[in-house]
Amino acid sequence: xxxxxxxxxxxxxxxxxxxxxxxxxxxxxxxxxxxxxxxxxxxxxxxxxxxxxxxxxxxxxxxxxxxxxxxxxxxxxxxxxxxxxxxxxxxxxxxxxxxxxxxxxxxxxxxxxxxxxxxxxxxxxxxxxxxxxxxxxxxxxxxxxxxxxxxxxxxxxxxxxxxxxxxxxxxxxxxxxxxxxxxxxxxxxxxxxxxxxxxxxxxxxxxxxxxxxxxxxxxxxxxxxxxxxxxxxxxxxxxxxxxx
Amino acid sequence: xxxxxxxxxxxxxxxxxxxxxxxxxxxxxxxxxxxxxxxxxxxxxxxxxxxxxxxxxxxxxxxxxxxxxxxxxxxxxxxxxxxxxxxxxxxxxxxxxxxxxxxxxxxxxxxxxxxxxxxxxxxxxxxxxxxxxxxxxxxxxxxxxxxxxxxxxxxxxxxxxxxxxxxxxxxxxxxxxxxxxxxxxxxxxxxxxxxxxxxxxxxxxxxxxxxxxxxxxxxxxxxxxxxxxxxxxxxxxxxxxxxxxxxxxxxxxxxxxxxxxxxxxxxxxxxxxxxxxxxxxxxxxxxxxxxxxxxxxxxxxxxxxxxxxxxxxxxxxxxxxxxxxxxxxxxxxxxxxxxxxxxxxxxxxxxxxxxxxxxxxxxxxxxxxxxxxxxxxxxxxxxxxxxxxxxxxxxxxxxxxxxxxxxxxxxxxxxxxxxxxxxxxxxxxxxx
Amino acid sequence: xxxxxxxxxxxxxxxxxxxxxxxxxxxxxxxxxxxxxxxxxxxxxxxxxxxxxxxxxxxxxxxxxxxxxxxxxxxxxxxxxxxxxxxxxxxxxxxxxxxxxxxxxxxxxxxxxxxxxxxxxxxxxxxxxxxxxxxxxxxxxxxxxxxxxxxxxxxxxxxxxxxxxxxxxxxxxxxxxxxxxxxxxxxxxxxxxxxxxxxxxxxxxxxxxxxxxxxxxxxxxxxxxxxxxxxxxxxxxxxxxxxxxxxxxxxxxxxxxxxxxxxxxxxxxxxxxxxxxxxxxxxxxxxxxxxxxxxx
Numbered sequence: 001x002x003x004x005x006x007x008x009x010x011x012x013x014x015x016x017x018x019x020x021x022x023x024x025x026x027x028x029x030x031x032x033x034x035x036x037x038x039x040x041x042x043x044x045x046x047x048x049x050x051x052x053x054x055x056x057x058x059x060x061x062x063x064x065x066x067x068x069x070x071x072x073x074x075x076x077x078x079x080x081x082x083x084x085x086x087x088x089x090x091x092x093x094x095x096x097x098x099x100x101x102x103x104x105x106x107x108x109x110x111x112x113x114x115x116x117x118x119x120x121x122x123x124x125x126x127x128x129x130x131x132x133x134x135x136x137x138x139x140x141x142x143x144x145x146x147x148x149x150x151x152x153x154x155x156x157x158x159x160x161x162x163x164x165x166x167x168x169x170x171x172x173x174x175x176x177x178x179x180x181x182x183x184x185x186x187x188x189x190x191x192x193x194x195x196x197x198x199x200x201x202x203x204x205x206x207x208x209x210x211x212x213x214x215x216x217x218x219x220x221x222x223x224x225x226x227x228x229x230x231x232x233x234x235x236x237x238x239x240x241x242x243x244x
Numbered sequence: 245x246x247x248x249x250x251x252x253x254x255x256x257x258x259x260x261x262x263x264x265x266x267x268x269x270x271x272x273x274x275x276x277x278x279x280x281x282x283x284x285x286x287x288x289x290x291x292x293x294x295x296x297x298x299x300x301x302x303x304x305x306x307x308x309x310x311x312x313x314x315x316x317x318x319x320x321x322x323x324x325x326x327x328x329x330x331x332x333x334x335x336x337x338x339x340x341x342x343x344x345x346x347x348x349x350x351x352x353x354x355x356x357x358x359x360x361x362x363x364x365x366x367x368x369x370x371x372x373x374x375x376x377x378x379x380x381x382x383x384x385x386x387x388x389x390x391x392x393x394x395x396x397x398x399x400x401x402x403x404x405x406x407x408x409x410x411x412x413x414x415x416x417x418x419x420x421x422x423x424x425x426x427x428x429x430x431x432x433x434x435x436x437x438x439x440x441x442x443x444x445x446x447x448x449x450x451x452x453x454x455x456x457x458x459x460x461x462x463x464x465x466x467x468x469x470x471x472x473x474x475x476x477x478x479x480x481x482x483x484x485x486x487x488x489x490x491x492x493x494x495x496x497x498x499x500x501x502x503x504x505x506x507x508x509x510x511x512x513x514x515x516x517x518x519x520x521x522x523x524x525x526x527x528x529x530x531x532x533x534x535x536x537x538x539x540x541x542x543x544x545x546x547x548x549x550x551x552x553x554x555x556x557x558x559x560x561x562x563x564x565x566x567x568x569x570x571x572x573x574x575x576x577x578x579x580x581x582x583x584x585x586x587x588x589x590x591x592x593x594x595x596x597x598x599x600x601x602x603x604x605x606x607x608x609x610x611x612x613x614x615x616x617x618x619x620x621x622x623x624x625x626x627x628x629x630x631x632x633x634x635x636x637x638x639x640x641x642x643x644x645x646x647x648x649x650x651x652x653x654x655x656x657x658x659x660x661x662x663x664x665x666x667x668x669x670x671x672x673x674x675x676x
Numbered sequence: 677x678x679x680x681x682x683x684x685x686x687x688x689x690x691x692x693x694x695x696x697x698x699x700x701x702x703x704x705x706x707x708x709x710x711x712x713x714x715x716x717x718x719x720x721x722x723x724x725x726x727x728x729x730x731x732x733x734x735x736x737x738x739x740x741x742x743x744x745x746x747x748x749x750x751x752x753x754x755x756x757x758x759x760x761x762x763x764x765x766x767x768x769x770x771x772x773x774x775x776x777x778x779x780x781x782x783x784x785x786x787x788x789x790x791x792x793x794x795x796x797x798x799x800x801x802x803x804x805x806x807x808x809x810x811x812x813x814x815x816x817x818x819x820x821x822x823x824x825x826x827x828x829x830x831x832x833x834x835x836x837x838x839x840x841x842x843x844x845x846x847x848x849x850x851x852x853x854x855x856x857x858x859x860x861x862x863x864x865x866x867x868x869x870x871x872x873x874x875x876x877x878x879x880x881x882x883x884x885x886x887x888x889x890x891x892x893x894x895x896x897x898x899x900x901x902x903x904x905x906x907x908x909x910x911x912x913x914x915x916x917x918x919x920x921x922x923x924x925x926x927x928x929x930x931x932x933x934x935x936x937x938x939x940x941x942x943x944x945x946x947x948x949x950x951x952x953x954x955x956x957x958x959x960x961x962x963x964x965x966x967x968x969x970x971x972x
Contacts, residue, residue, distance in 0.1 A: 003261050006296050018293040021265040023258075050854055074860035086855040088848050099848050103860035105841070154860055208269075214293070215269040216276065219532065223349045227534070228327050 001026045001158055001189055002047070002078070007056035009039075009046050016042045017213045020056070024158065024191050029184040031221065033197040033234055034210035040193040041083050043210070044162050048080045049073045060158070075103045079156035083163050085143040089136030093127055093146055096135050100150030113153070120149040123179065141172035148179065159183065160191040165199065177203055197234035201225045209234075247363040247395070248356060251503050252558045259559065262503055264298055266531035271295060274537050277322040280315060281539060301506065301529065302517060307541045312342035312482060321345050323535050333381040334481045344383070344481050345535040351390065353532055354484055357501050358391020361490025364499060364556070365475040366450050367421050369396030374414060376424035376432075377455070378404040383485030384455055388423050391487060397421070404428065407435045414446050421450040426458035426466060426474075431662060433469040448472050454479065454486060457566045461591030463495075476565050482541055483528050489563055497550045497562030504532050507563070508540070509549055512570040523548045525570050526563065544570045574670065576604065576611045576648045583669045589641050590617055593634070599660050606674045613650040615642070618657050680814075685930045691819050691888055693926025694826040695721065698881035699903025700910065700918035701833070702874035708850035708913050709870035712763075712771050716755065716779035717878060718900030719786075723748045724879025725891030726786060729795045737798065745879045751782075752875025756868045779896060786893040797886040818887050825884045829877050830919060846870065898942060905949040 002024040009017040017039045024030045032040055045051045047058055049070040058066045065073050088096050097120060101113040121128035124145040130138060135146060144164055151159055161180065165173040173196065181203040184190055194200035201207055201221045209217040209230065217224065224230050246252045254262070271292035274281045284305050285291070294300065312320060321328065328345040346354065367373065373392045377384035379401060392399045400417055402410060404424070410432060413419065422429060429451060436443065451466060451474035458476070466474050478498050479486035488505055489498035500507055509524040510517050518524040526543045530536075546569065550562040567585075574581045583602060590600055599618040604611055619634065635652045642650050661668075699717050706714045728744035735743060759778055763771070799806070800821050807814040837843035848856040849866040857863045882891065889895075906925055910917030929944050 019295060021268055023261050070857035071860050071862045074858060080858050086852050088851045095844060100859050214272045216272045218265060218269050226348055
């Protein structure tokens with residue numbers, strides 16, 4: 001569904017991503033793990049058109065989207081839950097969600113939107129409870145759910161999440177990952193960028209390891225989990241101590 | 245029957261994407277972790293970031309066996325030794341042996357790739373597999389063993405040697421698949437005949453042979469004598485071991501695991517890629533090896549790639565059976581000849597047994613090639629005329645098909661040395 | 677007599693305050709949606725008035741005003757598309773220079789088109805001497821028109837931004853442009869729309885006060901500064917406060933005549949502006965929290 005080839009992205013003269021290639025097939029959960037500053041957020045922002053690549057190709061459903069504006073990319077079915085939630089703080093929860101359905105409204109799918117709204121409330125009951133509360137007053141975890149719900153309201157075929165666990169308490173993180181796994185189970189296609197490598201690899205089918213803007217390793221998620229270098233570098237395991 | 249249908253029948257566009265991703269990540273890893281490659285890349289001014297397409301691969305330098313020998317034992321490992329769960333080495337007939345390593349994931353991949361070729365060759369979990377490769381540092385035995393276990397078959401780790409015992413085990417244990425070298429299989433077949441054992445007392449159905457080149461004629465003979473479906477498979481320890489490529493039941497070329505290995509065919513003299521479908525030296529780049537990645541390894545094996553799709557439905561391209569080694573190549577009076585070619589000519593001629601030897605001398609200015617070939621017993625009791633005719637036929641065929649003029653001598657059956665491992669067919673007495 | 681004078685000044689202050697408030701609101705709308713401070717805002721007021729005068733030559737007054745508003749809205753949209761759209765994360769300086777440049781362009785264009793002459797629309801009802809008695813004070817009906825129109829504009833804007841989908845989309849764009857884009861909202865069009873709306877309300881204000889204040893090609897610059905002052909005074913981005921701030925400025929200016937020469941009237945606004953920028957940039961009614969939310 002998504003094919004990235006030889007993507008080069010730079011901020012001014014500073015090269016951030018180097019000849020990066022990856023792909024996401026329909027129905028997969030793919031995760032990209034890597035340390036801070038490895039370039040993960042840059043990658044997602046480039047795919048959605050918030051940044052322009054210097055060279056390389058991004059193909060979404062066989063169509064080249066590298067030079068399209070963000071709104072066109074979203075209307076083609078590629079949604080992003082951005083880093084740091086980024087909800088519309090001064091608007092209530094319900095309006096945030098309805099704004100997320102902009103592309104659906106444009107397609108004249110009013111009824112679907114309201115059905116989707118109920119579905120999102122079903123996925124995140126707390127959002128229904130706080131339906132009329134201003135989004136800025138929600139807790140971090142609730143805002144994250146709102147951000148995910150907002151992205152889902154667009155009815156995307158591919159949903160990308162940028163560090164959904166960042167800054168959240170461990171219990172909430174569990175919930176968030178359970179929801180991502182649920183999305184995958186329902187047949188959705190997910191690209192998950194995460195610093196919390198362990199949780200991400202546990203729910204993903206495949207993974208890529210990003211280091212300094214380059215992919216250094218890819219493979220089935222269980223293989224990456226078993227890879228001891230990954231364990232040491234990203235899972236924080238003291239592998240030697242465990243084996244004594 | 246496919247072991248990994250999604251991979252084996254992958255759309256080629258998806259395959260290209262996967263190859264590009266894996267090549268890029270391999271180059272990134274290799275540049276970081278293997279000083280040998282980093283130096284080599286720096287020397288030619290190549291940075292992995294410069295790779296834009298699969299074609300850019302040809303900008304990269306080759307790796308040859310001597311590089312592995314020079315970095316004996318662990319110099320080319322891309323991971324720390326504590327990550328390596330298996331070490332193998334090649335037999336090293338000339339010079340030091342070469343050492344290779346595997347991480348846990350490498351072993352997993354290896355098992356799956358061998359499982360692929362076993363399945364392609366007809367083997368299932370219901371089969372009983374007898375592995376007659378020597379268990380030890382050599383990758384053949386363990387490679388097929390783990391792959392067979394992965395498929396779920398019953399594995400008999402027989403190892404090589406003790407031919408009579410091999411046959412007894414085949415009978416008693418009801419072996420359905422034999423794995424080994426084709427020449428050893430032939431030895432088993434001949435020994436069986438000598439011992440007067442009826443083929444029908446065996447349960448053999450499949451034969452997976454490799455580790456040395458063998459001709460179609462030899463396949464036919466093995467299939468007839470042992471009443472099996474015999475397939476070729478290909479591998480080399482520097483790349484992984486068995487499982488790099490293997491025939492499907494169509495037996496018309498070996499499917500290469502292109503999602504794990506990037507193959508090129510180059511002219512052994514100019515080192516440039518040949519036109520698609522042409523014969524040349526096989527060069528392999530590993531895409532997923534963690535412990536021991538190889539970039540453009542020159543295998544010294546001669547083959548060509550079949551671009552057309554196979555009837556079995558696999559989208560992975562095939563290579564034809566290895567025709568010989570570029571370093572086996574003989575130059576007899578200026579003509580490039582491979583022992584393989586001599587073998588295939590001989591087998592087509594009636595009255596010969598599939599055992600031969602080539603002795604090359606240079607007594608004056610020119611090369612003299614003498615082909616010793618075992619002839620069936622009958623002919624020695626026949627008239628002199630028949631023997632002469634046979635010799636003339638052989639000489640004529642050699643000349644017309646290979647462009648070389650040779651002397652031919654008929655020898656008695658079993659007078660030539662037999663080999664349990666790779667057969668040694670060439671005796672080159674020239675001091676070149 | 678003193679009381680009567682007081683109320684005259686008060687009414688004058690309120691009248692001028694209305695324009696200032698509307699210009700200030702125009703600033704806020706564009707600033708909120710785009711982060712750009714549009715110094716050409718004052719020209720919209722001028723264009724509205726001047727165009728209405730020209731159209732009135734052959735159209736009845738309501739149509740002339742409507743036409744002028746539409747034309748100015750089109751100009752606003754054009755400005756955005758020609759000069760602003762291709763700006764990628766402009767620096768503050770660049771943006772100021774560009775918008776000032778645009779305002780100069782418009783002013784010169786107006787000069788060529790209409791000359792130096794002072795024009796004005798006729799009083800909507802009555803004439804320059806008609807007056808309405810309110811609580812003992814004589815107020816020109818036009819003042820009531822001005823206040824009424826301003827009130828309606830503010831009300832409509834409120835309804836627009838809070839109760840229509842398009843208005844919510846613009847608020848989303850102002851709140852977080854990237855997040856809005858990720859909802860599929862065409863943010864570039866929202867930007868154009870913000871210019872169009874600002875131009876429209878500016879033009880409307882220009883029309884409605886034209887009979888009282890007169891319109892001339894050059895009134896834009898002064899209005900821009902005063903409108904900017906008002907926006908800052910109320911807290912940049914806060915339109916409700918801009919209304920209050922507008923009235924405050926208008927009244928201060930008006931009463932200043934009591935204590936200093938008329939010529940210094942304009943200095944009042946600049947003084948206030950400088951004082952605010954130094955002492956309390958978030959404005960009288962603003963606070964940094966509200967400024968962050970960038971709510972209309």
